[in-house]
Amino acid sequence: MSMENKNQIREKYDVCVVGAGHAGCEAALACARLGLETIIFTVSVDSIALMPCNPNVGGTSKGHLVREIDALGGEMGKNIDKTFIQSKMLNKSKGPAVHSLRAQADKAEYTRQMRNILENQEHLTVKQAEVCEILAEDYDGSIESSDSIAMKKITGVKTFTGAFYECQAVILCTGTYLKARCLCGEAITYTGPNGLQPANYLTDSLKSLGIEMRRFKTGTPARMDGRTIDYSKMEEQFGDERVIPFSFSTNPDDVQIDQVSCWLTYTNEKTHEIIRANLDRSPIYAGVIEGTGPRYCPSIEDKVVKFADKERHQVFIEPEGLHTNEMYVGGMSSSLPEDVQLAMYRTVPGLENCKIVRNAYAIEYDCINPRQLYPTLEFKDIKGLFSGGQFNGSSGYEEAAAQGLIAGINASLTILGKKPIVLDRSQAYIGVLIDDLVTKENFEPYRMMTSRAEYRLLLRQDNADLRLREIGYEVGLVSGELYESTLRKKELIRKEIERLKNTVVGAAKENQDFLISHGSSTLKTAATLAELICRPELSYNILQEIDSGRNFLPADVIEQVEIEIKYEGYIERQLRQVEQYKKMEKKRIPVDLDYNDISSLRLEARQKLIAYKPVSVGQASRISGVSPADISVLLVYLEHFSDKKTYHED
DSSP states (O other): OOOOOOOOOEEEOSEEEEOOSHHHHHHHHHHHHTTOOEEEEESOGGGTTOOSSOOEEEOTTHHHHHHHHHHHTOSHHHHHHHHEEEEEEETTTSOGGGOEEEEEEOHHHHHHHHHHHHHTOTTEEEEEOOEEEEEEEEOOOSSOOTTOOOOEEEEEEEETTOOEEEOSEEEEOOTTOBTOEEEETTEEEOOOGGGOOOBOSHHHHHHHTTOOEEEEEEEEOOEEEGGGOOGGGSEEEOOOSSOOOSSTTSOGGGGOOOOOOEEEEEOOHHHHHHHHHTGGGSHHHHTOOOSBOOTTSOOHHHHHHHTTTOSOOEEEEEESOTTOOEEEEETOOOOSOHHHHHHHHTTSTTOTTOOEEEOOEEEEEEEEOGGGBOTTSBBTTEETEEEOGGGGTBOSHHHHHHHHHHHHHHHHHHHTTOOOOOOOTTTOHHHHHHHHHHHSOOOSOBOOOGGGOTTTTTSOGGGHHHHHHHHHHHHTSSOHHHHHHHHHHHHHHHHHHHHHHHOEEOOOHHHHHHHHHTTOOOOSSOEEHHHHHTSTTOOTTGGGGGOTTOOOOOHHHHHHHHHHHHTHHHHHHHHHHHHHHHHHHHSBOBTTOOGGGOTTSOHHHHHHHHHHOOSBHHHHHTSTTOOHHHHHHHHHHHHTOOSOOOBOOO
8 A cells, every 4th residue: 555644643552453353353352351452443333243154153073163262251151142043052962062052143133242342352353444454563573584575574464544552462354345356147247245245456566574364255145035935845853842041150040042043944955956057157267266266165156066966955044133134054155156146045845935135155264274273363473463263264253252252362462571371282173273373284274163173072072161160260261250161060970979989870770770671771780870870771760760879950960970980981982082182292392493404305395384373293293294203304304303392472
């Protein structure tokens, strides 16, 4: 951006957050709640915590992230508990490791409530302005970059109007706004999501700082006028009879509301014919789109082409809110032209007479290669510059919020002179998410999935508070009262498991009759209550009849007791695996290690290690192109590494 700057506005903050989507909101709230003077910039205050795609929170693996955000002291779980209109626990027929909570939000209300939280947060200023330049100076720190790139240090940001905001840290949470353009067939508009203005200048500033940029793409389906939909031709989808809240601090009784219905229908061969006949008019297949799209959230064009053998695809019709007739058409995102969209949608049962309120579109945007980040989400060569959300090459509101929270926490801890936090793969889905982003080659928007977590039986959504509340408390985002409550819960679980393991049930007739009545085999010898709970047909609640020593326990305590007992063998096995993993994570790599000195390393491994600058041997082992043999060479070298050893703080 070239313009004479006559603007005399100069303000000073501790932290500047660029972008007020789900990542920016969590980042700014974390910084402000830790006592740092924080300003958050947004292109429109009406777009705070906007849900430009499906207005829902959670889902498979994403529900885990929201629970973890809440356990650490974040806001997303609390906000969806206040604004959901339907809630459902997914995968209930499977084991507890993959149970995931999902809630449909009132889109406008979710934004309004989060904006209210931000506007009333002490130490936080909300500013509608476009940040165009990140300002940094040469940093003469004691740690030299191993590839000889001069280190920089953040000094502030400059807006389009020329105002200057001095700060110690900047957190980039620009989402899908950088040089954004939306595509609907041949029609291209240079806007951000929902027609909001894009941020066209910041990319050049970031490139001038040596940051490697990428071009990614995502998309969204059309919104229909609900009055033009025939729901009688669809399958009604209800919420859970008993709603479970996302936030551990939400009283479950407060979320038992009258829920709205969603609806399920399907595409058919006629739908697919229309799509195939018009692929040449799709920007995706016509070569107009430069960016790479998300593999696990494909457009309907991609589904029809890549899964040509499938006769139909699911389509979910979901309300956008209580005070609008707009319905979201889940499963049919598209960048086809408007006329093709209408013809395509009208082949779907129930949508024969539909009217489109908002066309489906694809959106392209600039983001970074996240290998430039430490696991703290700070840039390796720019001290004080942090990054979170879709700007890091991920997709999804929940992934964004998780990264924003960690970036906010670590920016704050760095300014306060404290050690930053890094959640590892054995601690949290957030740890898996960030580790995958900073160590693996990601050539498409990254989406969290349960299959990515090696230790998912330990990282369940139901125990996120037991895993992470202590960290949230130590950081300063979880109150002493909440932390004490978690400690009491842990103790109740421990005592009850111990009681069940020590309470013996004999082979008396009434016990045998009880077992027979529940389809369970009779006792040959005495058994403990814990052993009986391990039987698939029995449960903690069923055994109440023969458990006279039982005291009242909260439902969340009972849930943990049952899981810990039923899956004890599997849990112990994963804990042993974690021990081995931790050994590799504890082997730190000095920041000034010159990989060119390790002659036995293969060339590819040396290049990758120089590029990624891993902080531990464990992290190095997960980098694509670094083999187990390379890790062995590295371990031998580290054993004999010379005197001066300077390690990353994280």
